[in-house]
Amino acid sequence: MYRITNVPTEESHSAIVIGGSITGLIAARVLIDHFDRVIILERDLFTGKPEFRQGVPQSLHVHALLTKGQEILEQLFPGLSTELIENGALETDVVADWRYLFADGWAPNYDSGMTMITCSRNLLENAIRQRLRKYRNLEFLEAHQAVGLSLGNDNKSITGVKVKDRQNRELKLSARLVVDASGRNSQTPKWLESLGYQKPQETVINSFLGYASRWYQKAPEFTAPFQGVVLKAKPQNCQRGGVLYPVENQNWIVTLAGIGKDYPPTDEDGFLEFARSLRSSEIYETIKNARPKSPIYGYRRTENRLLHYEKLRRFPENFLVMGCISDIY
Numbered sequence: 001m002y003r004i005t006n007v008p009t010e011e012s013h014s015a016i017v018i019g020g021s022i023t024g025l026i027a028a029r030v031l032i033d034h035f036d037r038v039i040i041l042e043r044d045l046f047t048g049k050p051e052f053r054q055g056v057p058q059s060l061h062v063h064a065l066l067t068k069g070q071e072i073l074e075q076l077f078p079g080l081s082t083e084l085i086e087n088g089a090l091e092t093d094v095v096a097d098w099r100y101l102f103a104d105g106w107a108p109n110y111d112s113g114m115t116m117i118t119c120s121r122n123l124l125e126n127a128i129r130q131r132l133r134k135y136r137n138l139e140f141l142e143a144h145q146a147v148g149l150s151l152g153n154d155n156k157s158i159t160g161v162k163v164k165d166r167q168n169r170e171l172k173l174s175a176r177l178v179v180d181a182s183g184r185n186s187q188t189p190k191w192l193e194s195l196g197y198q199k200p201q202e203t204v205i206n207s208f209l210g211y212a213s214r215w216y217q218k219a220p221e222f223t224a225p226f227q228g229v230v231l232k233a234k235p236q237n238c239q240r241g242g243v244l245y246p247v248e249n250q251n252w253i254v255t256l257a258g259i260g261k262d263y264p265p266t267d268e269d270g271f272l273e274f275a276r277s278l279r280s281s282e283i284y285e286t287i288k289n290a291r292p293k294s295p296i297y298g299y300r301r302t303e304n305r306l307l308h309y310e311k312l313r314r315f316p317e318n319f320l321v322m323g324c325i326s327d328i329y
């Protein structure tokens with residue numbers, strides 16, 4: 001939806017979540033049980049399919065959903081794991097089905113009974129969005145960008161969000177609670193400052209980590225004693241690592257990583273050569289003759305930024321920041 005017919009007023013018991021990615025979706029699911037109306041505000045448009053979108057550029061790279069996260073999602077969205085598997089996700093035993101090379105050697109393989117669902121981030125988020133669309137008190141307001149917060153007459157509570165559509169028309173949405181889940185480009189520090197609050201201080205730690213990823217088609221005849229491979233760096237000796245990650249449609253995502261500006265190349269030969277230089281040959285041997293399904297995507301915005309909201313002397317009421325916003329990676 002990219003239009004809202006019934007604009008929430010000050011009287012309505014509404015919550016607004018800025019950002020319709022993983023944090024915003026989960027926050028909205030929780031808020032549905034406590035508010036008459038929940039609006040997820042997202043500057044992208046959702047196609048209704050598990051597709052890439054500009055707002056989450058990192059989704060082209062390997063995204064692992066660890067067992068605990070999967071359990072929490074299952075509590076919030078019962079049956080989600082089964083649904084993902086029906087749509088092509090794989091269920092793997094975290095220990096038996098994976099080859100892990102840690103700094104001090106190979107991890108053993110045995111049946112652990114602990115499972116991990118592997119799929120693309122786009123498949124996961126699309127499935128969650130479809131679930132949320134079934135709630136009558138939840139709306140997605142797409143193609144709208146949050147541009148500011150409204151401060152109440154009490155001068156201490158957030159009472160809504162100022163938004164702009166793609167024609168630059170401004171709209172004010174009132175809410176009893178506003179959650180900013182807009183990720184690493186969140187404008188909250190700037191918005192707070194404009195309302196007379198301090199900006200949070202930042203701690204930045206940059207290991208100059210870079211990623212390059214490519215999607216491959218798994219050949220029907222391919223067999224291996226593993227479903228996925230994780231080759232870790234070994235500090236001092238090798239600053240490079242890689243992951244071969246199985247996803248839906250018999251695809252693999254291969255993400256290569258290097259720290260200290262040892263960035264994996266995004267050209268064909270350089271990418272393969274980097275894979276060959278890892279501490280073990282599993283990933284290189286698997287992909288060297290595999291059919292690529294995508295270009296090679298690079299990603300270097302990896303500095304860790306911790307925004308110290310907890311140290312602010314004043315912070316507005318009825319407002320939360322969540323997800324990749326205070327602890328940014």
Ligand SMILES: Cc1cc2nc3c(=O)[nH]c(=O)nc-3n(C[C@H](O)[C@H](O)[C@H](O)COP(=O)(O)OP(=O)(O)OC[C@H]3O[C@@H](n4cnc5c(N)ncnc54)[C@H](O)[C@@H]3O)c2cc1C
Pocket residue numbers: 018019020021022023024041042043044054055056058061062063064065144145146147181182183184185186187211299322323324325329
């Ligand atoms: C290469 C890479 C690999 C990673 N691998 C993993 C992994 O394996 N497992 C894992 O758990 N995490 C991983 N992460 C971290 C993970 O990507 C982030 O933690 C996660 O995306 C944070 O989600 P989020 O919803 O907080 O923010 P984002 O996913 O960044 O989403 C922010 C959303 O807000 C929207 N938005 C932004 N500004 C506005 C605005 N003003 N108005 C309206 N909407 C707005 C955007 O369009 C977007 O939809 C990885 C990160 C990178 C870079």
